[in-house]
Amino acid sequence: MFEPRKCSSHYGVCVTHSA
Incomplete structure (x- = not known):
């Protein structure tokens, strides 16, 4: 669970x- 551009x-x- 990672935030966008975290x-x-x-x-x-x-x-x-997306990565």
């Missing part, structure tokens, strides 16, 4: 809900 420290990058 910068997740788990990935270390800003990912979209």
Whole structure:
């Protein structure tokens, strides 16, 4: 459950809900 263009420290990058 990630928000659109949410910068997740788990990935270390800003990912979209589509990714």
